[in-house]
Amino acid sequence: MPLPSTDASSSPNGYQPHILAINNDPAVLALFRDLLEEAGYQVSTQTYVDRDLAQIKVLKPDLIILDYMWANEDASWSLLQMLRMDPATVDIPIVLCTGAVHEVKALEDHLITMGVTVVLKPFNIDQLVDAIRERLAPEHPPIVTST
Amino acid sequence: MDELRSRLEPATPEQRAHAARMHELRSPLTVVVARVQLLRRRLRGGDVPARVHDDLEAIEAALARLTAAVERLDRSPQSD
Numbered sequence: 001m002p003l004p005s006t007d008a009s010s011s012p013n014g015y016q017p018h019i020l021a022i023n024n025d026p027a028v029l030a031l032f033r034d035l036l037e038e039a040g041y042q043v044s045t046q047t048y049v050d051r052d053l054a055q056i057k058v059l060k061p062d063l064i065i066l067d068y069m070w071a072n073e074d075a076s077w078s079l080l081q082m083l084r085m086d087p088a089t090v091d092i093p094i095v096l097c098t099g100a101v102h103e104v105k106a107l108e109d110h111l112i113t114m115g116v117t118v119v120l121k122p123f124n125i126d127q128l129v130d131a132i133r134e135r136l137a138p139e140h141p142p143i144v145t146s147t
Numbered sequence: 148m149d150e151l152r153s154r155l156e157p158a159t160p161e162q163r164a165h166a167a168r169m170h171e172l173r174s175p176l177t178v179v180v181a182r183v184q185l186l187r188r189r190l191r192g193g194d195v196p197a198r199v200h201d202d203l204e205a206i207e208a209a210l211a212r213l214t215a216a217v218e219r220l221d222r223s224p225q226s227d
Binding site: 034035100101102103122 | 166169170172173174175176177178180181182184185217221
């Protein structure tokens, strides 16, 4: 049942933006799916194990949620790098949802230049939905938000 | 990009271990905090016994303390 306090994110013509969430934690992926579907988005999920740039190009998501994980930084970083170097994915907004608070705050300017919005864990659910909504509105730049 | 990557990575093995531990703490904490917020929304306006709201308030208070403890741990000397 849709949540009464969340705004439908579909446009007036009925288009539901498509979000791809990539994370190795099934509980986090399930959370993203429940939260964002109830907020009116289409949601696909992938793990870093099966990360597949070709599949991402087929899905053509409107936005990607990544987790930068220090325990698995090669997979995390290489995917971020691939997404930003491939012409087919370079313009897809990215929301980096991470617990690496110190490192990410120190690199805020660089990440914004790369078109990456940062949401720090643990987040308020409204913060995440607001960050996604703002990134899907082209007039809004990337942001760094925290509790 | 490689320069940025080197700046993203924790500098020492101790820092890397600390960052990994913080990831292991923050991810499940994120799930619990967000699920409680979703539950709070779903119960809003419904015919819910007062003791359910009391239980939720107690969970939220405990989660706030746990979140604060995680933040303090992340600011501890070994994270520098």
